[in-house]
Amino acid sequence: MNFKLESTDPKSKARTGTLTTAHGEIKTPIFMPVGTAGTVKGLHQHELKNDVKAQIILGNTYHLYLRPGIETLEKAGGLHKFMNWDMPILTDSGGYQVYSLSGTRKINENGVKFQSHIDGSSHLFTPEYAMDIQRSIGADLIMAFDECTPYPCEYNYARRSMHMTHRWLKRCVDRFDSTTPLYGYDQTLLPIIQGSVYKDLRKESAETIASFDLPANAIGGLSVGEPDEDLYEMTDLVCDYLPKEKPRYLMGVGTPINLLECIALGIDMFDCVLPTRNARHGTIYTQNGIMNVKNLKWKDDFTCLDENGTSYVDSTYSKSYVRHLFTVNEALGKQITSIHNLAFYLWLVGEARTQIEAGTFTDWKNKMVVQLAQKL
Incomplete structure (x- = not known):
């Protein structure tokens, strides 16, 4: 294993690097x-x-x-x-x-x-x-x-x-x-x-x-x-x-x-097991906050699951449909939310890396922390 430290944030201890293993490279964080x-x-x-x-x-x-x-x-x-x-x-x-x-x-x-x-x-x-x-x-x-x-x-x-x-x-x-x-x-x-x-x-x-x-x-x-x-x-x-x-x-x-x-x-x-465990209970994480897709408010919401999402499930399925899957206890609902949450987590650390490289991580992080805490 080899680790190369590549960049650091001027306002925090945040850093980026590349970790190399026998099965490929890992870009950190x-x-x-x-x-x-x-x-x-x-x-x-x-x-x-x-x-x-x-x-x-x-x-x-x-x-x-x-x-x-x-x-x-x-x-x-x-x-x-x-x-x-x-x-x-x-x-x-x-x-x-x-x-x-x-x-x-x-x-x-x-x-x-x-x-x-x-x-x-x-x-x-x-x-x-x-x-x-x-x-x-x-x-x-x-x-x-x-x-x-x-x-x-x-x-x-x-x-x-x-x-x-x-x-x-x-x-x-x-x-x-x-x-x-x-x-x-x-x-x-x-x-x-x-x-x-x-x-x-x-x-x-x-x-x-x-x-x-x-x-x-x-x-x-x-x-x-x-x-x-x-x-x-x-x-x-x-x-x-x-x-x-x-x-x-x-x-x-x-x-x-x-x-x-x-x-x-x-x-x-x-x-952490949190993104998939919570997904199986209908909780999904987005850039704008936390959503419980099982809530009645999404029953007739036919907009996509997450307009900012990076996974194919975000634009393929509506909030209403995913809520329906949970209502009838179909396994597909849990699969969709699990894919979404993991894709969101990987987007989050990837965007953190981009912001660190640009020297803008701290301001972006402070803004994101406020948004992520919102209940949708």
């Missing part, structure tokens, strides 16, 4: 659609590539490990071939999913023992095994195994968890360095900064992670229920301690406004 189990819900791969214009997608180690399983993925030649996606993939290590299974998992120094959400079977993830699984999956960018602390989280727990995450990172690096890729191309390991919403812990974790001198760095443990003010404060603080020449990935974030504010703080990469 970038948003990664979430394809948890080897599919972005409701979308074909050709729609992701040609309409949404995704440059990289995310898969999840925990879910892919359970189904279809590592043996099947290896027989297929890795996730790229299994799902017929020839562009970059990043895999989450499974740490967040283990966090979400708080009622059925036990954490100790060795790793995490958990029960499958599918059949209750017992499994053990160690830092070493998380590396082995991600070698089998074959993603271009793979994540270190960490513990994602909840919010709120007591200081002493956050500190102990952070130190364990750092020790686990050393084990991940050792295992990564002692193994080789399975499918003939390089993989890149990213470490994860933790520390909850405590400034001293975030500073310590950022400095520790930076000392490992890995090609890129990730920020975890945010967007777990904390106020936006804490999200921005922790992100701003951490970016001050991360090397400028390496890409920064803020995990699990967020709303369109979150993306713009965090781009301004120096973040390069994002992922």
